[in-house]
Amino acid sequence: MKALDRKLLRDLWRLKWQVMAIALLVGCGVAVAVMSLSAQRALAGAQDAFYADSRFADVFAQAKRMPASVTRDLSRLDGVTTVDARILESGLMDVPGLSRPAIARVISLPDDERRALNRITLTQGRMPDPNRLDEAVALKTFMEAARVRLGDRLTAVIDGRAFTFTIVGAALSPEYVYVPAPESFMPDDAHQAVFWAPRPAVERAAGMNGAVNAVALRVAPGASVPAVLADLDRMLAPYGGRAAYAREDQASHAFLAAELKELSTSASILPPIFLVIAAALVHLTVSRLVEAEREQIGLLKAFGYRDREAAVPYLRLAAVIGLTGAIAGGLAGGGLAAAIVDQYREYFRFPLLEPRFHWGAFACSAGVAIAATMLGSLAAVRRAAGLSPALAMQPLRPTAYREGLLDRVARDGSVDQATRIIVRNLERFPMRATLAILGLASSLTLLVGTQFLFDSLDKVVDQAYYRTQRWSESVGFAEARSVAALASVQRLPGVFAAEPVRIVAARLKAGGREEMTRIVGLDPGASFQRPLDGLDRPIPFKGRGLVISEALAARLGLEPGDSVRVEVIDGSGPAADLPVTALARDYSGFAAYMPRRELNHLMGEGDLASGAQLLVAPDARPAFYRAIEGIPQIIGSSSRDDTVANWRQAMAEAFRVMISFYVSFAAAIAFGVAYNTSRIALSERARDLATLRVLGFGQGECAYILVGELAILALAAIPLGMLGGQALAHGLVAAYSRDEMRLPAVIGPRSYGISLLAYLAAVSLAALLVGRRIWGFDLVTVLKTRE
């Protein structure tokens, strides 16, 4: 080993804590990239394999009732390669152990398994006997969440007919990898039951002899999906067809796709932040090292080393820091990806979801990380190369200081000398102070900018379930019914009040753009649901005008006063141009509202309601639920309390891991920056401080000089970090918002408080570690050493 290499190793060992603090940041950057992209690869891999294996469809459509022969006609459509027709019915089901009825979907199994689409994968038990009318397999997630076992007998009420069957198997389906509840997009697995039974059994239960009501299609590669959708809508219209939709709009797939996109976003936002800060710290640390070793550098050159040879060790030092961090980050990233995949198994049900390691992401991020640290050292390396040996070996004059701000404001003796030392140092090295402040601020930025997610979700829940919607339970009818049916709902146990609601699916078109949405028809003066404006004031309806959510308006480029083409998909599929009268602020889903009367009028129907929103006495809920199970027309029910509780739990679980990553990462930045800044200050001032100790200063007084500087930097970074946090929050909101949910950038005092605590804890730890070195000073050596 060459002498210079040995020196490099010793320098690394001597600076090990500083090196580790910087490598920690590099590691965080690489870890986030490796973690996100590895998790993404695992998820996408499981998705691809499951979709291919189960022949997941490209296009879906439902109708009221169509002859089985429709399959033949659909398969002749341009671009369609496979058509699978089936019966899909919904109803309510009492599940022992659940307080509220579950929503049961019953799907017919294909006659010819080989030609079928959306094939299920049996994970337990067996497939139902095709000749029996009382056997079914159930979605595994439902069985686990509702504690249903093989052999259990359940009864679903479909269209007023009881369908009783025995569970003989558990299955997974590409259509139900993720099962969002109807009123939120969070999973509520216990109340989302899906069953597959042989066609004759479902035919009998649904009263659909020789008919089907759902089709799934595969489209040839390169064929136009929108064209197929249009053809489907046209062909199914006579059978009471509802809007056909592509895989992108299929609930389970859409959620999965959004998750995959988020992982890419994480991989591209965070690592650059870490690497820039790490590069800045490398710059500070190596600059200080070159300064401290200038005599040695001069000596090497005097002995005949070339400029490059004398300077390259510092570049290598930087590269080693980058490499160390990259390796650690790669390992951590792989581990974290496995943890995330573990968590995904709770939400995304695939037959096989295995962690993977994204070598490409590792190689790429490690390369960038090493380049970043080397780039950070470049200024110092150049300085080392440019040092003239004669000058370098001359004893260093004391660093030149001059009077500054403090001297102008406090010339008299009101400021003690220790404070003067602190302030003058900051003024003498403004670049370093700026870098330190920026680094510290960035950690706080990351904390505030991620902690706010909790506040944001609170706001979403509050807005959706306590302001816009204020019902405690809601029920859906199988078919729109006369509003007179409301009276029977009102008589159910515990119901204080009931308001009718009419909901239809529609396509809104404007300026060449179109969006699927649901139009919610409300009675004027309805109190259980009303669109709100940006100031939380209820928006009154005007004539037959639509009130649409801001996000939907943005998508379609609409403003109040504009006209929008409304094509209803339900019923006879009427269409009309309607004015947009106002925009509503909501954070989840796309909705349009209009007076129920006008909506019924548009549909060409009488005074109908498709559901009711209710206020039910909390203690009467069990009786209420028992009662609605006996009403065949009611096929869906939701409870606000359950929805919100579910939502909060799912969000807390989903964010807990992510937020704890962010908090650790941000704390790592705060610690890394604070530790390195103080360490450099200590190395520069060790002799001064030891001199003060000799002259009679106590350890605490010396620590004040060292830690005081850090304290000023840390305090100065706070307002900057808070502002940065707000900016990051807005950025993240833009990056992470999905169709189902748009996060508002609200930051509450709790977020600021927690962020500040974590930040101060990390900075204090660094201050403590560096400050305590003052206790270990060797006072004797300062008498003899020249800096």
Add this chain to the structure above:
Amino acid sequence: MATAPPAPGPKVAFDVRGLSKVYRTGAGDVHALRGVDLQILAGETLVLLGPSGSGKSTLLNILGGLDRASSGSARFHDFELTGASETELTRYRRRSVGFIFQFFNLVPSLTARENVALITEIATDPMSPEEALARVGLADRMDHFPAQLSGGQQQRVAVARAIAKRPELLLCDEPTGSLDSDSGVQVLEAIVDVTGDVGATAMIVSHNTDIAGMADRVIRFRDGRIQEVQPNARKLAPREVSW
């Protein structure tokens, strides 16, 4: 070994008995001091001479409260240094001891005045920084930063800093070691003048035998022991010292 004669007149400032210092190193024990006995009188000026490693700096460090003896005792008036706690030693340095270093050890971010104020702020009965600097002939350089001063001037600031608290004991470790002879003489003059004024006991460690003439007594060290104690019949003024 050699013991100073008990002096009936002036008070004894330091009473050192059987003082030893052993450094334990990987290569074995190093005996830096081997049972030193010494009495130092208040207001006395001592010059400690001897080759490197002879023990003179070790004695200075122990008497200055920077290092601890392995055995023996060192009593400063009523204060027993051996066995004192870190806090007690800090208080001792703060109240009683002034230090002058070979490499000045000024705080570069403070002006001459502020470097002195650094000490006067924590001392009990100090002179003003201005007075201390005037005594070392730097009244016109008070607002200069160390980088704006010559080596000799920097060391005179250090002298002012050391005497501003009116110390009872002034410890100088090679105070002229980094200076040319003119600057060195100026610094020694400052030390002699001000120690006389404040009545401090001064101990000067040096390699330079020529400055021994300034001392009341010259202590020669060899191998951790006092080899010789030599009183000077006539103290020379710094100007008369040549090197």
